[in-house]
Amino acid sequence: MNVTWVLAWRNLWRHGRRTWLTVGAMVFCNLLLVFMISLQLGSYQMMINNSLAMVSGHLQVQHRDFMADQRMRDSVPAVAALADSVREALGTEAVAARGQAFALASSEDRSFGVLITGVQPLYEPSVSSFPGLVSRGRYLQADDRDAIVIGAVLARNLQVDLGGELTFLGSGRDGSFAAGVATVVGIVDTGIADIDRVVAQVPLVWFQDVFTMADAGHAVVVRLDELDAVPAAVSTVSSLLAADGDLRVLDWDALQPGLRQAIQSDMASGWLMYGVLILLVAFSVLNTQLMSVLERTREFGVMLALGMSPGRLARLVGIETLLMASLGLALGLFLGALLIWYLSVAGFTYPGMEEMAARFNMDERMYPEVSLLALAWGPVTVFVFTLLAAVYPSLRLFRLQPVAAMRAV
Amino acid sequence: MGGVSRIVAVLAWRNLWRNYRRTLIMLLAIGIGVWAMIFMSALMRGMTDQMVHNGLAVLPGEVQIHHPRYRSDPSVVNSMPSPTGELLAALEKPPVSAWAARVRVPAVIASERDSRGVTLLGVDPAAERALGSLPDEILQGRFLTDAADRGVVLGASLARKLDTELGKRVVIMSQDPDNNVADRGSRVVGIYRARLASNEEQFVYAGREVLQQMLTIGTAVSEVAVSANDYRQVDSWAPAIEDAAGDNLEVLTWMELDTFLSSMLSMQDGFTLILMVVIFVALSFGLVNTLAMAVFERVREIGLMQALGMRPSLILYQLLLESLYLLVLGLILGNGLAWLTIKPLESGIDISGVAQGMEMMGMGTTLYPALAYQDMLMSTAVVIVLGLLASLLPAWRAARLDPVRALNKT
Numbered sequence: 001m002n003v004t005w006v007l008a009w010r011n012l013w014r015h016g017r018r019t020w021l022t023v024g025a026m027v028f029c030n031l032l033l034v035f036m037i038s039l040q041l042g043s044y045q046m047m048i049n050n051s052l053a054m055v056s057g058h059l060q061v062q063h064r065d066f067m068a069d070q071r072m073r074d075s076v077p078a079v080a081a082l083a084d085s086v087r088e089a090l091g092t093e094a095v096a097a098r099g100q101a102f103a104l105a106s107s108e109d110r111s112f113g114v115l116i117t118g119v120q121p122l123y124e125p126s127v128s129s130f131p132g133l134v135s136r137g138r139y140l141q142a143d144d145r146d147a148i149v150i151g152a153v154l155a156r157n158l159q160v161d162l163g164g165e166l167t168f169l170g171s172g173r174d175g176s177f178a179a180g181v182a183t184v185v186g187i188v189d190t191g192i193a194d195i196d197r198v199v200a201q202v203p204l205v206w207f208q209d210v211f212t213m214a215d216a217g218h219a220v221v222v223r224l225d226e227l228d229a230v231p232a233a234v235s236t237v238s239s240l241l242a243a244d245g246d247l248r249v250l251d252w253d254a255l256q257p258g259l260r261q262a263i264q265s266d267m268a269s270g271w272l273m274y275g276v277l278i279l280l281v282a283f284s285v286l287n288t289q290l291m292s293v294l295e296r297t298r299e300f301g302v303m304l305a306l307g308m309s310p311g312r313l314a315r316l317v318g319i320e321t322l323l324m325a326s327l328g329l330a331l332g333l334f335l336g337a338l339l340i341w342y343l344s345v346a347g348f349t350y351p352g353m354e355e356m357a358a359r360f361n362m363d364e365r366m367y368p369e370v371s372l373l374a375l376a377w378g379p380v381t382v383f384v385f386t387l388l389a390a391v392y393p394s395l396r397l398f399r400l401q402p403v404a405a406m407r408a409v
Numbered sequence: 410m411g412g413v414s415r416i417v418a419v420l421a422w423r424n425l426w427r428n429y430r431r432t433l434i435m436l437l438a439i440g441i442g443v444w445a446m447i448f449m450s451a452l453m454r455g456m457t458d459q460m461v462h463n464g465l466a467v468l469p470g471e472v473q474i475h476h477p478r479y480r481s482d483p484s485v486v487n488s489m490p491s492p493t494g495e496l497l498a499a500l501e502k503p504p505v506s507a508w509a510a511r512v513r514v515p516a517v518i519a520s521e522r523d524s525r526g527v528t529l530l531g532v533d534p535a536a537e538r539a540l541g542s543l544p545d546e547i548l549q550g551r552f553l554t555d556a557a558d559r560g561v562v563l564g565a566s567l568a569r570k571l572d573t574e575l576g577k578r579v580v581i582m583s584q585d586p587d588n589n590v591a592d593r594g595s596r597v598v599g600i601y602r603a604r605l606a607s608n609e610e611q612f613v614y615a616g617r618e619v620l621q622q623m624l625t626i627g628t629a630v631s632e633v634a635v636s637a638n639d640y641r642q643v644d645s646w647a648p649a650i651e652d653a654a655g656d657n658l659e660v661l662t663w664m665e666l667d668t669f670l671s672s673m674l675s676m677q678d679g680f681t682l683i684l685m686v687v688i689f690v691a692l693s694f695g696l697v698n699t700l701a702m703a704v705f706e707r708v709r710e711i712g713l714m715q716a717l718g719m720r721p722s723l724i725l726y727q728l729l730l731e732s733l734y735l736l737v738l739g740l741i742l743g744n745g746l747a748w749l750t751i752k753p754l755e756s757g758i759d760i761s762g763v764a765q766g767m768e769m770m771g772m773g774t775t776l777y778p779a780l781a782y783q784d785m786l787m788s789t790a791v792v793i794v795l796g797l798l799a800s801l802l803p804a805w806r807a808a809r810l811d812p813v814r815a816l817n818k819t
Contacts, residue, residue, distance in 0.1 A: 015705075017701065032691075110486075111515075170519070175521055276445035280692050283441075
């Protein structure tokens with residue numbers, strides 16, 4: 001048995017350059033896959049986390065019709081109390097009640113339609129990344145009433161600054177005329193113009209007053225530590241709600257369906273590319289192994305004549321491929337790990353990335369996902385396909401006739 | 410010389426088929442590589458085309474004229490006078506095919522049930538129709554008849570969210586230049602559908618003259634959109650408009666208005682090239698290996714040819730020719746495959762399963778792969794040039810063999 005391995009190893013180095021070229025093909029492909037897959041997964045993480053932290057949280061309790069049309073009357077009654085019981089059931093602080101309404105906001109010189117969100121100043125910072133992004137002034141505090149925090153672009157459009165007053169005109173939940181005046185206490189700069197143009201947060205209690213919501217709101221938002229915890233949390237929260245009631249628990253996928261689909265379509269196009277690369281490497285290995293079998297026809301003829309079984313010869317060729325593939329795998333993993341390490345320190349960017357980032361709620365540099373999965377996925381797939389590529393050359397050995405083979409040129 | 414090169418050409422061709430299995434595998438590899446290059450660039454091109462198309466639909470006209478402060482402060486205060494004199498003359502002559510002046514202000518629209526923040530467009534239907542910037546489809550009712558039409562046209566999605574319907578009244582509120590709230594009640598005369606749901610929710614159409622009256626801005630407008638029907642050629646005529654508009658107005662092309670679109674478009678060719686080179690490099694390992702093997706097993710033969718007086722340059726030529734045959738056959742296979750797979754798909758691939766994700770990218774529910782001849786040309790150039798470069802090394806080594814040693818090789 002041992003002899004076969006030694007033989008296989010030596011056979012590999014009879015054509016050192018050829019072996020290195022084939023291994024080179026594998027390593028190149030491995031590195032490319034590690035590079036693309038780790039950045040891809042990393043950017044998904046970033047997209048998901050940024051979007052969830054910024055807007056929706058991991059799950060929300062809403063009126064069942066609110067998601068589709070966001071109508072004001074599809075509200076959650078006693079929203080703060082519900083948030084308290086959810087907080088207790090999940091054992092986490094990161095649960096906050098929100099309400100939202102459209103209104104015309106007017107400063108001294110300008111008027112804009114804005115989406116006003118009523119938030120709980122005490123809990124909002126643990127649910128959303130907004131409060132941490134206040135660039136000037138401060139975030140809302142527990143005893144604030146007619147205070148408002150707005151996005152930087154909105155502030156510029158409305159031409160207001162800290163301490164300025166904004167008048168709101170809109171309609172209340174019952175269709176009545178709603179009006180209120182709030183003082184700007186903070187300005188948020190997320191760097192994403194689309195968000196900075198629309199953010200306007202006021203304390204929930206004041207919001208409920210102005211828009212005649214009584215104790216109702218529109219959502220209870222929950223932020224969890226990781227995506228994996230979402231399904232369990234959904235069932236916990238669902239059990240708190242009356243089964244035949246109007247309230248529903250929505251997870252992040254339901255809240256932002258575009259997100260998963262954008263990821264899916266990106267994955268699909270990514271895998272087309274990976275598939276092609278892996279196929280090309282497999283062809284390269286197939287050719288190499290076929291050559292190495294064909295050129296040794298005489299040698300194999302002798303070995304068969306000496307009584308070696310075709311099965312053992314096939315195993316020899318298989319082991320050669322295995323050794324070569326392992327070399328490619330080992331080098332690929334090692335260099336791939338170095339690559340991921342470098343990227344995780346330096347980040348990756350390309351021309352046009354900035355526009356992309358602004359559009360997709362990402363940072364301006366991509367960082368790879370540092371995980372065994374991101375590292376090993378590509379190289380292991382290449383490894384498997386490389387082994388498969390050796391099947392055809394090995395099978396040919398069974399058709400060799402010793403006498404004819406020994407006479408082959 | 411002519412006779413010699415014909416012989417070399419025949420030799421190269423026959424050599425290629427001495428080990429037909431190897432050649433076929435390599436051909437298949439090159440074919441798949443080339444197919445992947447073209448197919449993937451066609452998908453990418455299809456996506457970009459659609460993004461640009463949808464992007465331009467939201468952004469009527471390839472050139473827009475505004476008050477210089479309008480873009481940073483899109484308020485009614487920063488309106489511009491309706492085009493007159495020199496600017497009007499420039500807009501009326503070719504290559505400009507259509508132009509429209511519109512009022513475009515942020516507003517709040519309220520039904521009796523709910524209210525929303527929207528962008529209010531005061532348009533002149535005839536001019537917008539020429540510009541091609543009207544909604545894709547009117548689902549119910551009609552579009553505005555003229556600039557003095559007193560009704561409003563809403564997107565289907567907005568109408569649903571406002572809980573209103575055709576024939577009902579809505580209130581539109583915005584500010585006049587003195588920052589007084591200007592509002593008026595209007596009847597919903599039409600409901601439209603747009604390719605992207607987000608547009609349906611954002612844009613509300615009203616008659617231009619009606620809005621001008623409501624906002625008390627006389628004949629002033631917010632923007633003038635200009636089109637010459639080809640977004641790629643915009644740089645050739647935009648400067649003339651800019652001159653005519655004078656210093657008090659800002660004239661911007663779509664590339665400056667939507668930097669995401671223009672950077673996508675300018676990155677497109679770069680991305681395609683990178684994609685092709687990457688696929689080729691993966692391919693080249695096999696190519697070099699195959700050729701190196703072909704040389705290796707023919708060392709004695711090459712030594713003999715040299716001993717018989719064949720010049721090294723001819724050997725180099727012969728091997729490069731062999732490689733060229735392989736590449737050309739692979740290219741024919743790959744291009745053929747690409748053509749066969751893309752042509753049936755050109756009527757569109759249904760991707761409505763991921764529609765909302767696509768909408769994030771500014772795309773509709775169907776992806777139209779675009780087979781562009783420049784992509785086929787580019788892949789051919791990449792494969793031939795890089796392929797010959799990669800073959801140079803083994804061929805060069807073969808040409809430099811020492812005849813005596815080569816002949817004695819076992």
